[in-house]
Amino acid sequence: MGNFRFHQYQVVGRALPTPSDEHPKIYRMKLWATNEVRAKSKFWYFLSKLKKVKKSNGQVLAINEWLSSHLPRFLVALVSLIFERKPTKIKNYGIWLRYQSRTGYHNMYKEYRDTTLNGAVEHMYNEMASRHRVRYHCIQIIKTATIPAKLCKRESTKQFHDSKIKFPLVFKKVRPPTRKLKTTYKASRPNLFM
């Protein structure tokens, strides 16, 4: 919760009406991008791959951001923003993606435990960059979904499905409470035991 680099947008667009087609079909896409401009650009990228429409002969009808912070229910109805439904509930997110590696395109399914979808997606981008050296522009998110605990496939998420979870923190990193108090040398050896 807080600043995410990747914002979720809902972009709605269609082809421009022509004499032969007065009411073209309207398409909606949910995307992740760092800002609105990029979101619109991505929208046309995907849409032109799927339908015969380009930015030059189409129009974006609406672009709304899907925010992941907490907003009281009555305000959501007033404002035309979209919010994550329950940002205090931990959910298991499954993300299906298609990414380009050095040798070709691959599909992948990853699971994350997080309170918000934006957080899970941000986690995904960071993990893809660290584990597979794949950058943001080489990843296409095919689908995201919240997965009920029974259907999770990865052991690393399933190990937290325990109502009586209990584990010790093994190693305590001694950290000054503000960066101002940071010094290179300390007078005494730190105690690392929790």
Add this chain to the structure above:
Amino acid sequence: MPFKRYVEIGRVALVNYGKDYGRLVVIVDVVDQNRALVDAPDVVRGQMNFKRLSLTDIKIDIPRLPKKKTLIAAMEAADVKNKWENSSWGRKLIVQKRRAALNDFDRFKVMLARIKRGGAIQQELAKLKKQNAS
């Protein structure tokens, strides 16, 4: 040495970094390896990295993901506030805060009190030395 303080639902922890520095929070659920869902009576429930938490000895009895009211009731029942303020860790923190909030006059008064205390200790020591010598 076996571990005594575990990350578990109901464990009370102290925030040791960041915006909520110094606040006591309760671990309400575990998100994953590094993060917990954390809650306190006057804070919106949110996730926090374990690196920002110092676990305490206090643990309260709550079901997983309790409502705010249940959490507050459980904290009252376990008397977290008093237990914390009477523990040596809690008392040290209170003293630190008090010392940081002293103004110059208070510091002067502290100085006088220390001199007085030192004088009393030296008197007793002199008495004991005399007893020993004789």
